[in-house]
Amino acid sequence: MVGGGNSGAQIAADLLPHTELTWMTRRPPRYMPDEIDGKALFDIAGRRAEGVGELGDIVAVPSVREARDSGPLTATPMNTRTLADADVVIWCTGFRPSLGHLAPLRLRDSEGRVAVDGTSAVEEPRLHLLGYGSWTGPASATLIGVGPTAKATIAKIAR
Template sequence: MELAAPVLVARHSSLPGWPMPSFPDGYPTAQHVVDYLTAYEKRYDLPVHRPVQVTSVIRDGDRMLVHTDSGTWSARHVISATGTWWRPFRPLLDLPGRQLHTVDYRDPLEFAGQRIVVVGGGNSGAQIAADLAPHAELTWMTRRPPRYMPDEIDGKALFDIATRRGSVSGLGDIVAVPPVREARDNGLFMATSMDVEALSGADVVVWCTGFRPALSHLSPLRLRDTDGRVAVDGTTAVDEPRLHLLGYGGWTGPASATLIGVGPTAKVTVAKIAATIRP
C-alpha cells in the first residue's frame, strides 16, 4: 500500500456536499478544520444557535422537551450529537505536580526543561510525547508496549477499514504520522510501564486517557446501560424511538465519530425521521 499524498488528507475529512480545502503541508491543523466548519455553516446558512447548554431532555406526552440555558424547545424527535470529545477522562490521583489532560495541552515550549510524564499508549499519547521530547525531560508511560501501525497506514486507510465494519485493532494502536515516526526512529522517546514514583516526581503529568460520551443531558430518560451507553437500533434509541444518537463511535454507526464517517448515518437518520412525520 502506498501512503496517500498529503494534499489529499483533508478531503477525507469532508462534510457532505463540499470538500474540505486541501492543506498543503500534510494533515490539516485544528485551525484549518475550524475555518472549514465555519465556512460550511455560512455556505449553507445553517440555523445554529450558540452558545447554548442543554441541561436535560425529558418526555412530555407525545413530544420531547429540550431544556437549555437559553429556553426550552418542544420537538417530536431529538437528535443527540454531543459526541465523545466533551467529557475528558481524568484519573483521580493525588500528585504533587501539575496535572493536565490532552485537551489542556497547547505548546511544548511551555514545558521546556521540566520533568514531564505523558500517560497513554494511543495516538494522543504518542503525538504529545513526540512533541515534548526535544524540549523536556520526558517519560512516556503506557500500560503495554506501544503498538505502531505499519508506516504506510494513514487516516484514509483506517477510515476505509472502519466503514467496511472491519476492525483496526489488529493493526495496532498508534498511527505513525510523520512527527511520531521521526521521534521513534531517532530514539527521542521510549515508552515505559506505569510507575507511581515517577508520577509523583514529575513537574507535570499529561493524561492522554481518552474521553467518555457526553450523555448527562439524557439522564432523565433513564436509557443508559451499565456501560454508560444507550441501546440503539441503528441510531434510534431502542427504548425511546423519538431519540436518535449520532457521532458516538462504532455503536452509532461505522466511523461515526469522524467528520466524513458521520455523513452516511446522518442521512439514514434524517430519512427515518422524515418518514415518520410526513402527514
C-alpha cells in the same frame, strides 16, 4: 506523558524537542504500519465490520515515526513514583472520562468532573487533561478537535 494511544504518542513526540520527557504506558506501544495514515485508517475502518484494532493503537504520523526511529520516543511501564516526581502530567488515556485513578488527588466535583482552566486542573495545575470534548476544548474528543487543544497545551507547558 501517560497513555499508549495516538494522543499520548503524538503529544510525547511533539514535546520531546522541548523538554525532558517520560512516556508511560500500561503495555508496550502498538504502532500501526507506517503506511497507515488517518485517511487510510478511515478508509479501512469503513470497509471492515470488525474494526481496525488489530492494526495497532498508534498511527505513526511523521513526528511519531521520526521520534520512534531516532530513539527518544520510548515507552516506560506505568510507575506511580515517577508520576509523583513529575513537574507536569499529561493524561491521555482514552475517550471516556474514566477518572477513578485520580481519586487520591480529590479533584473531582459532585458530577465526577475535574475543574479545569483550559486543560490544566484548577486544584493541581501540573495535571493536564486532553480529549474530553467541550470540557477541555472545543471538540477535543475528536481527531480534528484535539490538535488545536493539544498544541495550545504544549505551548503553555513549554513556556
